[in-house]
Amino acid sequence: MENCPQGPGASSCTWTVNFGELFGAGQNLTTNDIEVFSNLSMEPPTLEMASDRGETRQVPDFQTAYTFAGTIQGDSANANGVGTFTVMSSLSKYTMYEMISTEDQSGAHPPAAPTITMEERDHTLDDRNGNNDALITATFASYHDEPSSRKRPIGRWNDSAFRNHCSQW
Numbered sequence: 001m002e003n004c005p006q007g008p009g010a011s012s013c014t015w016t017v018n019f020g021e022l023f024g025a026g027q028n029l030t031t032n033d034i035e036v037f038s039n040l041s042m043e044p045p046t047l048e049m050a051s052d053r054g055e056t057r058q059v060p061d062f063q064t065a066y067t068f069a070g071t072i073q074g075d076s077a078n079a080n081g082v083g084t085f086t087v088m089s090s091l092s093k094y095t096m097y098e099m100i101s102t103e104d105q106s107g108a109h110p111p112a113a114p115t116i117t118m119e120e121r122d123h124t125l126d127d128r129n130g131n132n133d134a135l136i137t138a139t140f141a142s143y144h145d146e147p148s149s150r151k152r153p154i155g156r157w158n159d160s161a162f163r164n165h166c167s168q169w
Contacts, residue, residue: 017068020060024050034059035097038118057095084139091132095120 004013023034034057037048050057060066068089100119104111125132 018058019066020058022056023059024056025054026056027051035118036120040099040116040118041113082139082141084137087136087138089134091124091126093122093124094126095122097121 021032023032027033029051033049033051035047036050036053036055036057037046039046097118097120100117100121102115102117104114106112
């Protein structure tokens with residue numbers, strides 16, 4: 001596996017794929033900044049943008065299917081016969097911007113109203129976690145050609161039928 005991050009000759013490779021448009025610091029802040037925190041309990045609500053933190057976020061387009069393609073090539077120089085390979089794709093982590101309600105922890109009686117914020121939260125499973133993994137298993141065949149000469153079979157045979165059959169190979 002020549003382009004494998006684990007190096008040539010590795011028996012398995014792992015690539016990380018990130019996708020989406022870049023928002024935040026260093027981008028066109030008129031159109032490409034993104035909210036990363038908001039305290040909705042304050043009046044007026046406070047907003048913090050990715051550029052305020054000097055950070056960027058990679059955001060996929062909503063309801064867009066992304067396709068990743070590549071090539072797997074069997075090692076025909078070192079394999080003979082049938083080889084098997086497996087490709088596994090897994091969602092490992094994604095970040096959601098979601099509403100969080102935090103109860104008052106001060107111990108005051110009566111307790112203060114909960115604090116409502118919008119925050120980034122990392123997730124490893126989604127509502128449809130049955131589609132977070134994909135697995136493809138396939139085989140390839142590699143047979144080394146060896147020169148051979150046509151030899152007459154032992155026994156009775158029809159020479160013209162043999163020639164016609166061999167010419168179809």
